[in-house]
Amino acid sequence: MTVAPQNIPADDRGLTLLELVAVLSIFAMVAVMGLQALGGMMRARDRIADADHKAAALSRGLALLRNDLKSAAPRAFWPPEGTEPEPAFLDQSADEGVLVFSTSGQPVLPGVQAAGLSRVIWRHDRKSERLMRQVWPVLRPASEDALAPETEIFDRIAGFRVSAYAGPEEGWVAGWGLPGPLPRLALPEAVEIQFDSDIYGPLRVVVSY
Template sequence: MSRPSPTDRSGKRSSERGLSLIELVVAMAIFALVAVLGTQALTGMIRMRDDLAARSDQAATLAEATSLLRADLAALVPMLFYPPDRAPPRSALRFARGTGRASLKLSVAGQPDFHKDVPRLTAGQTTRQTGPIGLSTQRVEWQLQAGVLSRGFWPTLTPARSASRSPSVPILTGVQDLRLRSYWPQIGWVDGASTLQASAADTATTTTAADSDSAAFAAEVYSSSLPLAVELTLISDEFGKISLVESLK
């Protein structure tokens, strides 16, 4: 004999039924699982965003460093550098490399000089006025030490004081090594910035420039000992091997 179905006070059969304890536990477990999955997805998106931002910053820093290096190589001129305190002249392009360190020094031209007054035209005027704009030659010095690539410069190729050199500014970190190769006519690619022939040419030019008077200074300071091209190689922790090739003639 079957049990009669429950009825409410009005005598009608009740169709409402509550959740059992097992069903409630299962529902709460599902909600907790959805919350955990959502939290993990959100955390992964945040980490991915931070990683992309860090990589973007690293790529921008690398692009800035390579742009500066390429610009300095493109502006290289065959002019000797005369350090202050009557030190011996230096070649237009010098490169030295040791264990965990390297230095690249080069004479460049066409750099902005805001301390030199040259004639300039202003808008709405027909007369020429002087303003702090001009182009000058500089001595750029790149240094690699303890994984940091820094850049400094002398505002002129004939500085009178050692204090005129600008402080070295860190440009790129995480650099393992810096290498340079130069291409010379009838020789080809060689490691470094000079050959025996180039060193002899530098010595002859230095001797001539030291014995000449001030009237012939500009003509004697020019040298033909620059290579036809240079290849500069950066080895970075994040980006690996990066080579820059620049034609000089």
């Protein structure tokens, strides 16, 4: 006896190949959109972290420079094997990109025989566009070995300018501490440092004494 085939209800049919391809395509698009959103969030997080790092580095560098300037002391510096002392505050930023001055009241390590007096050197390396800092831990060092290694404070610094306030008659002058026709005190009444950063833009620090 022959059994007649039964009709399969439409609700019981499986997906056709075309429908399956369409579903997989939608899933793939959703996955790609999710990956793009995740990548964008990760890039934004990296940019924020980089901005925070740069802001923290800027804050530390400016605080260090300001603290050095506020600690400037009217004390001459005797270089090793030198016959003449250097002025307490010596601005050679125009020619050599160097600002040198004596400081007092700086913290020292426990057990170190030092009175908190030091000689700080800020140097603008024009070739590499870096602002460096170096310290003599005493004002009468016995040898060059006492000079600490240079430390990079800022990079990508295009310009470095120093001005010292000599009083109402002269106003702001450059080259404080260099030989000149007018006698001056060991420290100016105020000092202004300006430097141009490719990262942070123009920066300015002013300290009065």
